[in-house]
Amino acid sequence: MFLTDDEKRMRDGAEGDAVAAAMDLLIRYGAALDAPRLCDIRNVAGTMTQPSPVKARLVAEGGWDKAFAVINLDSDADLTIPPMRVPTCQLQHGFGPDSVDIVPYPRANVDLQSDAESFYGRHGVNILATCTPYQVGNLPLRGEHCAWMESSAVIYANSVLGARTNCEGIASTGAASLTGKVPCCGNHLEENRLGTHLVSVSGIHVESFQDWGMLGYFAGGIAGEDHPVIVGDISRPDLTELKHFGAAAATSGGVELYHIPGITPEAPTLEAAFGPGAAVPEAVVYGPAERRAMYETLNEIGSSPDVDFVLLGCPHASVDQIRQAAALLDGKRLSPGTELWIMAPRALKVMADRSGYTEVIERAGGRVLADSCPAMSRAAPAGTKVFATDSAKQAHYLPAILGIEAWFGTLEECVSAAVTGRWNGDLR
Amino acid sequence: MNGSVILHGRTVVPGRVEGEALVSHEPISGWGGIDPARGVIIERRHELYGVCFTGKILVFPSAKGSSGWAGFFQTTRLSGTAPIGMIIGRLSAKSALGAVVTRVPAITDLDADPCAVIATGDWVLLGNSTVEVTKQ
Numbered sequence: 001m002f003l004t005d006d007e008k009r010m011r012d013g014a015e016g017d018a019v020a021a022a023m024d025l026l027i028r029y030g031a032a033l034d035a036p037r038l039c040d041i042r043n044v045a046g047t048m049t050q051p052s053p054v055k056a057r058l059v060a061e062g063g064w065d066k067a068f069a070v071i072n073l074d075s076d077a078d079l080t081i082p083p084m085r086v087p088t089c090q091l092q093h094g095f096g097p098d099s100v101d102i103v104p105y106p107r108a109n110v111d112l113q114s115d116a117e118s119f120y121g122r123h124g125v126n127i128l129a130t131c132t133p134y135q136v137g138n139l140p141l142r143g144e145h146c147a148w149m150e151s152s153a154v155i156y157a158n159s160v161l162g163a164r165t166n167c168e169g170i171a172s173t174g175a176a177s178l179t180g181k182v183p184c185c186g187n188h189l190e191e192n193r194l195g196t197h198l199v200s201v202s203g204i205h206v207e208s209f210q211d212w213g214m215l216g217y218f219a220g221g222i223a224g225e226d227h228p229v230i231v232g233d234i235s236r237p238d239l240t241e242l243k244h245f246g247a248a249a250a251t252s253g254g255v256e257l258y259h260i261p262g263i264t265p266e267a268p269t270l271e272a273a274f275g276p277g278a279a280v281p282e283a284v285v286y287g288p289a290e291r292r293a294m295y296e297t298l299n300e301i302g303s304s305p306d307v308d309f310v311l312l313g314c315p316h317a318s319v320d321q322i323r324q325a326a327a328l329l330d331g332k333r334l335s336p337g338t339e340l341w342i343m344a345p346r347a348l349k350v351m352a353d354r355s356g357y358t359e360v361i362e363r364a365g366g367r368v369l370a371d372s373c374p375a376m377s378r379a380a381p382a383g384t385k386v387f388a389t390d391s392a393k394q395a396h397y398l399p400a401i402l403g404i405e406a407w408f409g410t411l412e413e414c415v416s417a418a419v420t421g422r423w424n425g426d427l428r
Numbered sequence: 429m430n431g432s433v434i435l436h437g438r439t440v441v442p443g444r445v446e447g448e449a450l451v452s453h454e455p456i457s458g459w460g461g462i463d464p465a466r467g468v469i470i471e472r473r474h475e476l477y478g479v480c481f482t483g484k485i486l487v488f489p490s491a492k493g494s495s496g497w498a499g500f501f502q503t504t505r506l507s508g509t510a511p512i513g514m515i516i517g518r519l520s521a522k523s524a525l526g527a528v529v530t531r532v533p534a535i536t537d538l539d540a541d542p543c544a545v546i547a548t549g550d551w552v553l554l555g556n557s558t559v560e561v562t563k564q
Contacts, residue, residue, distance in 0.1 A: 025528070032440045032524040032534070047499075053465070054506045074502065074529045149495035166521040169498035171529050186521060224455070225490055225520055254455065254492040254520060301472065375460065397460040400471050 001030040001183070002037040010179055018082055021075035022175035028074075029172055030183040039184035042086040043140050043163075045133050045148040046173025048072055048125060049116035050093035050376070051109035059112065064119040072174025081178075084124040088177040089138055090117075091150045092131040092316070095372045095379065102367055105379040125177075129371040130345035132243065132316045134161065137347070142265055145188055147176035151256070152247035152315045152393065158257040160242050162265040164188045167256050187257055193266060195259050195273040197223045200283035201232030204291055209241055210410045213392035214294040215286060216245035220253030222284050229259045229273045232286070236263065240318050247315050248392035295427045298392055298408040301399040302423065306337075307407065309384040310418040311398070313343035314373060314391035319351050321411075322368060326357035328415040334365035335421030339381040340414075346370035366418065375401050388417045388425070433545055435538045435559040440524060443533035444555030445513040450484035451548045452476050458526065459496030467509030482509045485552045487542050489517035491526060498525035505530050513554045515542045535559060 003011065011023040026038060048068060058067040062078065069079040094113045095105045117127050128136055131150050134157065140146050142162035148154050149168045157163040166186045168176070176182045186192055199219050206215050219228040228249065237245065237260075249255040259267035267273035274280050312325055325342055334340055342361065344352065349370045352358045358368045374380045375397050380387065388407040389395050395408035407417070409425030417423050454475050456462070461471045467482035482504075491497050504510040514527045514534040527534035533554050546552065546561050553560040 028441075028528050029525055032528050033519070033521065034438065052503070054503055070506070071499070071502065074531075151493065151495050154495065167495045168521060169495055169525040169529075171498060171502065172521070172525050183521075225492070225518065251493060254490065254522070401460050 001027060001035055007038060007181065016082060017077060018069070018073070018079040019178050021069065021073045021077055021079055022178040025074050025171055025175040026179065026181055026183065033183050033185050035183035035185040037184050038181040039145050039188055040180055041145045041147050041176060041182050042180055043138070043144060043146040044086060044088040044173050044177045045091055045138065045146070045150065045153060046072070046088065046168070046177060047091050047093060047149065047170055048120050048174070049090050049113050049127070051112045056108070056112055064116060068174065072170060074171045081123060084177045086177065086180040087126070088124065089126040089128040089133055090120065091128070091133065091153070092372055092376055093129055094377050096370065099369055102369065103377070103379050104382050105377050128345065130316045132345060135316065135318060135348060136345045147173050147182040149173050151250035152243070154256050155246035155250045155258070156243060158187055159246060159259065159264050193257060194227065194275045194278065195229035195267070196226035196281070197228045198281050198283040199228050199230050199286055201230070201234050201286045203287035205233045205235070207235040208410065209244055210390065212237055212241040213244040213248045214291060214298070216248030217252045217294050217298065217392045218286050218290055219258065220249035220251060220255050223249070223253055223255050225254035225256070227257045227259065228255060229261065229267065229270070231261060231270060234260070240321055243315050244391065251393045251396045292427060295408070298395045302386065302405045302407040304386050304405060305423040307386050307388045307417040307421060307423050308338055309381050309387040310338065310340040310414045311343070311374060311387055311389045311391070311394055312340070312411065312414060314389065314394040317342050317344045317348070319348050319355070322348070322352040322357045323355070324411060325415065326360040328412060329364040329366060330360050332364050332419050334418050338418050338421045340366035340418040342366065342368045343373045344368055344370055374398060378402065380404065388414050388423055390414050431563050433561040433563070435540055435542060435545060435561065437535045437538035437557055437559065439557045440514070440516065440519060440534035440536050441527045441532060445485065445533045446551065446553040447483065447485045447512050449487050449546045449548060449550045449552045450479065450481050451543055451546050452486070452488040453543050455490045455492035456488045457493035458491065458498065458500035458522070459494035461493060462500055462504070464500050464503035464507055464509060467504055481511045484511050485513040485515060485554060486511040487515040487546050489543050491520055491523035495522060497522040498529050501526040502529035513552070515546065515552070515554065515559060517541060517543055
């Protein structure tokens with residue numbers, strides 16, 4: 001891999017041992033990717049503060065410097081971690097102190113994370129604590145090179161914003177935060193950003209939040225790690241629908257970039273989506289049968305209709321999603337055996353508090369929680385056996401992570417399940 | 429069937445290792461797909477649900493799902509549950525970083541589909557941009 005003189009100086013230790021270790025990791029990673037060179041970035045979204053057993057052990061051995069060296073730089077050396085070189089934010093992590101009486105989550109993790117926040121805050125990490133940094137002020141511009149992880153954020157940044165990032169990991173974002181560099185390949189290069197598969201919606205109209213999630217789950221299965229292009233009978237989606245679509249496509253497949261001609265920025269037309277003069281592939285149809293198949297796949301883990309737990313806000317809810325849930329819960333009361341949690345970025349929870357939505361939700365017995373989610377923290381209400389969600393991503397992952405059953409439906413069906421304790425969903 | 433097959437590819441992480449192959453025909457998830465403490469695949473819909481990959485040469489078509497992929501495989505190294513090598517059909521940033529931080533020999537871009545040529549239980553020698561498969 002070609003290195004500039006500056007990059008060679010970093011590698012050779014001119015900026016300190018930690019930066020040299022970061023550059024060493026980038027060189028090993030760049031070689032693994034067969035990347036021709038590195039590119040400059042100044043926007044990193046990674047994770048450092050999330051508690052784990054391995055991290056707790058490393059912190060006990062050598063403090064946060066040690067934990068960052070091993071986990072975020074893949075280095076065994078004793079390093080002193082300098083301030084972040086470029087703007088860096090913390091994605092979603094564990095639950096915080098304000099959830100202690102609500103979420104069954106180890107107090108030791110809460111304390112470890114609080115300690116981490118003060119260490120990394122001092123090192124210049126913005127603690128956004130959400131899987132949706134684009135909802136709370138980290139909104140990269142079109143063409144901006146970034147080093148982001150979190151598959152649902154990566155696909156949103158590439159597709160909806162037109163920014164350029166590969167699906168980075170904990171170590172590569174750590175190394176990027178100390179160097180402002182990342183291997184320049186994949187989604188960073190114009191020629192790699194074209195559509196590869198055509199999905200045509202036909203015989204149904206994709207308009208609702210639920211339908212956008214199912215379409216994303218389908219597109220991910222079709223495209224794998226490639227770039228689906230969506231056409232046909234679809235409404236103009238909003239932020240929350242594309243947030244759901246992308247998270248689902250990154251779950252069933254490994255999609256990091258998609259185009260919707262006329263809607264997403266790099267595809268003003270179908271021709272632009274596949275490249276000028278390129279052949280448009282034969283369309284894969286998404287119709288009533290495919291929609292039904294997605295619905296049944298996402299519900300195949302559910303068998304008991306007795307719902308213990310309703311989970312909303314995956315990826316983290318927008319203020320408007322919290323408002324919609326509040327409107328449905330207004331004047332209602334949750335079933336005694338059922339809990340309802342809405343996950344949100346902390347900054348947006350503050351807005352929901354201020355707008356009175358949180359109070360309405362709490363009066364019904366529900367909760368608005370920040371920073372984390374049951375999947376990240378492996379935590380659900382005690383005794384949960386069956387949960388319901390409006391998120392295709394969460395319906396996919398949580399049964400494996402917590403060993404529970406899942407129902408996938410609309411927001412209205414989820415709220416109804418929370419109020420009655422029974423699942424009554426159906427594909428309409 | 430007995431016999432030997434040699435595949436040629438591109439080195440992802442240098443090194444030489446031999447051992448028993450564990451072949452997945454489906455992509456593998458890291459976060460939500462494996463339990464790093466036990467080295468076991470936990471995705472319920474997966475063909476290798478409940479199977480342990482510790483000490484095996486893991487052969488798989490691609491990485492899917494969360495960007496926690498590499499971090500989860502790094503944790504298998506730190507927990508002593510890691511595979512000893514990786515043969516990756518189609519490399520991505522997730523699996524490239526995953527192989528690097530698991531610090532095991534890894535190879536991709538082979539001249540035949542490794543998930544079709546290699547079967548679970550075959551003896552595999554990985555190194556020098558080649559994979560030597562002894563069929564069991």
